[in-house]
Amino acid sequence: MKVSQLPYRRVTREEMTAGLRHVIERVRGARSVEEILEARAEYLSLKTEYDTAQSLSYMRYTINTVDPFYLAEKDYYDEIGPEIENLDLQYASAVLDSPFRAQLEQALSPILLRSMELQRRSMSPEIVDDMVEENKLVSEYAQLMAGMLFPFRGEQLPRPMLMKYARSADRATRRACYEALGTTLEAHSEQLDGIFDRLVHVRDRMAKKMGYQNFIELGYCRMERMCYDVQAVQTFHENIVRDIVPVVSRLRLENAKRLGIDTFRLYDNEVFTPGGDPTPCGKEALFAAAQKMYDGMGDVPGTFFRMMCQNEAFDVDARPNKWGGGYCTEFVKYHQPFILANFNGTSGDVDVVTHEAGHALNAYLIADNRFALELGCGGMETAETHSMSMEFFAWPYLDGFFPQAGDAQRYRFQHALDALSFLPYGTMVDEFQHRIYAEPDLTPAERNAVWLELETKYRPHIDQSGIPYLERGTRWQYQMHIYETPFYYIDYCLAQTAAFQFLLASQDDYDDAFARYLQLSQQGGEKLWTDLLAEAGFRSPFEPGALAQLAAQVEPLIRRQNI
């Protein structure tokens, strides 16, 4: 069925609260493990209806944000969300406290019970008011950033439009772009610092109310991290600094020379090849090339992509009143993934049919998984492994996406160097957050000093001077994750190390590597990321020496792309 024809019905607060309370009662009063399993089946059918209705209405709101019907539906679910979440928590608690817990772990999965435990450890009725305050501050930041206009060469541009110039082949243009960025952010610096300060303190307060030393522990519970802790992440930071930073600096400085750049500055960071970004073909040709690619990868990916196109499960045209971002979601009841994007003629369009389609393929593969609703595909590092690896599996097919001679090869070089450069940056964002939440009372100036200190540690090749405001260590203020989703960033770095291992394996034996990828993707959240990696024959980036080995293989691979 076409996505536009999928039937929608509002799932009401009354039916959800009555249904969930009934389920909770059944779990609490159960006299056997079977009775709990029956209650869980009831829970799953309620959740299927609710999740499907919510994501369908949200999707229809985003494709036309002025449609009054779906706008009202979206507001409705926003309003009843916290109440449903609270009942979900009571359900999890009832399961966890059941006298049949040991049997449940056997009958279901220990991972499922651990995920419920983390859910319980990340919320408590006494922090509900703080959570509301946190959400308000996040919205305040999102609105501030969305509404901020940057004067640039006679125009007033929103940030995503301005940042296109950060990739310009002309250095003066890039410099002007960053000057506009810094100057405008500076005009809002009081708000940006104020919102962040209140966010840090409300998060710290929630953590302390729940008995944690600081927000770091609570943040990890919220991310439902099961296969690595703060200690492991700390080791990862150190490995990045020792094994990856020198390689990235070397490659970027060498490349800068080729681009005629003397002193490497912040505004040189988004350019990789002379002449600027490679240009992809238009939409029709891009989708035709993508279908060819997925058919080439095998029956399963080919069938998946054909289904997505037939069901019109892509909305990629930019148009007025459409939400400006991009996402991949799914309508569980109908086993239907969906991708929204805004094509703009840059190489970002290619990511839609590789990265986002990697997420969608995973949703398609795990639709019948028995824990699909509760565990999804696993943690965010697992989700991003699916998508970032797919970007690399597209390499042999890139000529179909970039028609101009040499562009596909330029893209491979840019893609790999950009991906490797991301590792230090993403890790720096993560270490910054650890530092901030360990010392919540730092002043805004002290926070900026921490950022600058980390820049020297993680990106020593970049000269930070010369750009108003940003030279004072404020680059983090437009990294939305830092405000909106604390500690969700290292996941991209972890996933990138897995994606590189898939790339290296695919250079040796593509079919074998892709088979391992499909096997990893179809297992969903039933297995932990580190176990999935081991099964695929790869090393965990937490292991001593794993990143040194990766760097030793990726550096020559990147050099080989530069022809």
Ligand code: ZN
């Ligand atoms: Zn993604």
